Amino acid sequence: MNVLIARDQGIASPALVPAEDDLARDRGGAELTIGLINNMPDTALKATERQFMKLLQAAAGHRRIRFHCFSLPSVTRSPEAKWHVESEYSDLSDLRRQTFDGLIVTGAEPVAPELNQEPYWRDLTELIDWAKVNTRSTIWSCLAAHAAVLHLDRVERQRLPTKCHGIFDCETVTGDPLTRDAPAPLKISHSRLNEVAEDDLSRAGYEVLTRSAQAGVDIFVRQYASRFIFFQGHPEYDALSLQREYLRDIGRYLAREREAYPALPLSYFDAATEEKLARFERRARQQRHPALTNELPALTLRADIDAGSAAAALFRNWLQYLGANADAPLLAR
Numbered sequence: 001m002n003v004l005i006a007r008d009q010g011i012a013s014p015a016l017v018p019a020e021d022d023l024a025r026d027r028g029g030a031e032l033t034i035g036l037i038n039n040m041p042d043t044a045l046k047a048t049e050r051q052f053m054k055l056l057q058a059a060a061g062h063r064r065i066r067f068h069c070f071s072l073p074s075v076t077r078s079p080e081a082k083w084h085v086e087s088e089y090s091d092l093s094d095l096r097r098q099t100f101d102g103l104i105v106t107g108a109e110p111v112a113p114e115l116n117q118e119p120y121w122r123d124l125t126e127l128i129d130w131a132k133v134n135t136r137s138t139i140w141s142c143l144a145a146h147a148a149v150l151h152l153d154r155v156e157r158q159r160l161p162t163k164c165h166g167i168f169d170c171e172t173v174t175g176d177p178l179t180r181d182a183p184a185p186l187k188i189s190h191s192r193l194n195e196v197a198e199d200d201l202s203r204a205g206y207e208v209l210t211r212s213a214q215a216g217v218d219i220f221v222r223q224y225a226s227r228f229i230f231f232q233g234h235p236e237y238d239a240l241s242l243q244r245e246y247l248r249d250i251g252r253y254l255a256r257e258r259e260a261y262p263a264l265p266l267s268y269f270d271a272a273t274e275e276k277l278a279r280f281e282r283r284a285r286q287q288r289h290p291a292l293t294n295e296l297p298a299l300t301l302r303a304d305i306d307a308g309s310a311a312a313a314l315f316r317n318w319l320q321y322l323g324a325n326a327d328a329p330l331l332a333r
Contacts, residue, residue, distance in 0.1 A: 002066065002067070002068050002090065003053065003066075003067045003068075003069075004064060004065070004066060004067070005053060005056050005057045005060060005064070005065040005066075005067050030062070030063050030064075030323050031063060031064045031065070031066060032063055032064075032065050032066070032101045032102065032319065032322050032323060033065075033066045033068070033098065033099060033100050033101050033102075034056065034065055034066070034067055034068070034100065034101060034102045034103070034104065034322075035067075035068045035069075035070060035095060035100050035102075035103045035104070036048075036049070036052050036067065036068070036069050036070065036103075036104045036106070037070050037071065037072065037092075037103065037104070037105040037106065037127065037144075038069055038070070038071050038089075038106055039071055039072050039075050039105070039106050039107065039108035039120065039144070040106050040107070040108065040109075041108070041109040042077060042078050042080070042081035043244070043248060044241075044244075044245075045071075045081055045084065045085075046084070047238075047241070047244075048106060048236070049069060051236045051237065051238055051241075052067075052104060052236055053067060055236055055308075055311055055312070055315045056315060056319070058312055058315075058316075059312065059315040059316040059318075059319050060319065061316070061319070063319060063323060065319075068090050068094075068095075068098075068100075069088070069089045069090065070089055070090055070091075070092050070094075070095060071085045071089055071092075072092065072108075072120045072123045072124060072127070073092060073123065074119045074120035074122070074123045075108050075119075075120050076111065076119065092123075095127075095130075096130065096134075099134075100134065100135050101135065101136050101137075101322045101325075102135060102136060102137050102138065102139070102318065102319075102322050103131050103135045103137075103138040103139070104138070104139045104141070105124075105127065105131075105138065105139065105140050105141065105144045105148075106141045106142070106144060107141055107142035107143030107144045107145075107146075108120060108143055108144075110143065110193075115143075115146060115147050115150055115157070116150070118147075121147070124144070124147050124151075125147070125151045128147070128148050128151050128152065131226055131228075132224045132225055132226055132228075133224070133225045133226065134226070135226045136226060136227070136321075136322055136325050137226055137227040137228070137229060137318065137321060137322060137325075138226055138227075138228055138229070139229045139230075139231065139318070140228065140229070140230045140231070141231045141234065141236075142191075142192055142231065142232065142233070142234060143192070145196070145230035145231060145232060146194060146196055148228065148230065149196055149201070149204070149206070149230065152222075153204040153205070153206075154204075155196055155200050155201060155204050155206075156196075156200070157194040157195060157196050158194060158195055158196070158197060159193065159194055160192070160193055160194060160195055162263060163191070163192070163193050163262075163263060164190045164191070164192050164193075164195065164215050164216075165190065165191050165192075165242065165245075165246075165262075165263065165265045165266065166189070166190065166242065166264075166265040166266025166267050166268050167187050167188065167189050167190075167242070167265070167266070167267045167268055167305050167307075168187070168188055168190055168212040168214050168215040168218075168233070168266070168267070169185035169186070169187060169212060169213075170185055170186040170187075170188050170210040170211060170212045170215070170218040170219075170233075170310075171184070171185050171186075171210065171211060171212070171213075172184065172186075172209065172210055173208050173209055173210060173211055174207065174208070174209060176207075176209050176221070177317055177320070177321060178209060178219070178221070178229065178314060178317050178318060178321070179209055179210065179219075179313070179314070179317070180313070180317050181313055181317075182310055182313035182314065182317075183306070183309050183310060183313065186210060186218070186235075186310035187305060187306045187307075187309070187310055188210075188212070188215075188218055188233040188234070188235050188310055189233055189234045189235070189237040189241060189242055189307075190212075190215045190218075190232065190233040190234065191233075191234060191237075191242060191245055191265075192232065192233075195215075195216050195217070195232065196217065196232070197216070197217070198211065198216065198217045201217065201220055205222060206220045206221065206222045206230070207220060207221050207222065208220045209221060214266070215232070215233070216232070217232055218231070218232055218233050219231055219232075219233075219314075220232075227321070229318070235310050235311035235314055236311055237307065238307055238308065239301060239305060239307035239308075240301075242265045242268055243265075243268075243299060243301070245265075246262055246264070246265055247293075247296070249262035250262060250284070250293065250296070251290070251293050253284065253288070254284060254288055254289060254290045254292055254293060255290045256288070261281055261284065261285060264277060264278075267302065267305070268301060268302060268305060269299060269300065269301060269302065270300045270301065270302050270303070272300065273297070273298075273299050273300045273301075276297040276298075277297065277299075280295075280296060280297060
C-alpha cells in the first residue's frame with residue numbers, strides 16, 4: 001500500500017498516488033516517506049491503518065507524506081487478512097529498496113510463551129537492525145517495543161499479575177521535543193500483559209520521557225543513528241479501540257477460547273456502564289454461551305477520556321523532527 005497524505009486534501013487511494021517525478025515537480029512543502037509495519041491481530045489490522053493515517057494527516061501541516069504499509073510475513077493470519085495484506089500492502093522486501101524518513105512498527109498478538117520463540121522473531125530482529133541505520137527515527141509500539149529492547153540490550157519484559165488495560169494519566173518525566181506542547185497529563189491507552197521496568201531501562205541507557213503512577217513507563221527513547229522511540233502504550237488508539245478489545249475478549253470467554261473473564265478497562269466506561277457490565281459478568285459466569293453476546297448492554301464511555309489529544313501532539317512533534325533532519329544523509333543503505 002502506497003498512499004499520499006496531505007492535510008489540505010483527502011487521503012489518496014493507492015491508484016491515485018502521483019509518481020515520484022510528478023511529486024518532484026509539485027511539492028508544495030517538504031515531503032516525508034513513512035512506513036507502517038502493521039503486525040496487529042486480524043481484527044485490528046484495518047483499524048490500525050486508519051488510525052495511523054488519520055494521525056499523520058492531522059499532524060502533517062504543510063508536508064506531504066508518502067505512506068507505505070507492510071506486515072511481517074511470519075505473522076500468522078486468517079485467509080481473509082492474509083488476502084488483504086497480500087493485495088493491499090507492499091512486500092517487505094521493498095522496504096530495503098527505498099529510503100524512509102520514519103518507520104512505525106506495531107506489536108502483534110503473542111502466541112508463544114517467550115518473545116524470542118515467536119514465529120516472527122527473526123523477521124522482527126532483522127527489521128530492528130535495519131532500522132537503526134536506515135531511518136531517521138523509528139517508533140516501536142507495545143510488544144514491538146519489548147522485542148526491540150530485548151534484542152538490542154537484553155532487557156527482559158516481566159509478566160504483570162493482571163492485564164494493564166485502560167486509559168492512564170501519564171506525566172512528563174523530562175523535557176523532550178517529542179512531548180512539547182502535549183497536554184498534561186497525557187491520557188494514553190494501554191493494553192498489555194507485560195511490562196519493561198524503568199530501572200532496567202535506565203541501567204541499559206534508555207531515557208524515560210513519560211510514566212504513569214499506575215501503568216509504569218509509558219514512552220522512552222534511545223539514540224542510535226536513528227532515534228528510536230518506544231511506546232509501552234497505544235497513543236494511536238481511537239476512543240472505541242479498548243471497547244472493541246474488551247468485547248472481543250468477552251466473546252472469547254463465552255466461546256471458551258479463554259478461561260478468565262476479562263477485567264474492565266480502567267478509567268474508560270462511565271459508572272452506570274460499569275455497573276451494567278458487572279451484572280452481565282455475573283450472568284456470563286453462570287450462563288457461559290456465545291449467544292449471550294447478543295444481550296450485552298449499551299456502553300457509554302467516560303466523558304473525560306480525551307482520546308487522541310496526546311497522540312496529536314506526539315505525532316506532530318515527531319514529523320517536525322523528521323522534517324528538520326530530512327536533509328541529513330543516512331549512515332547506511
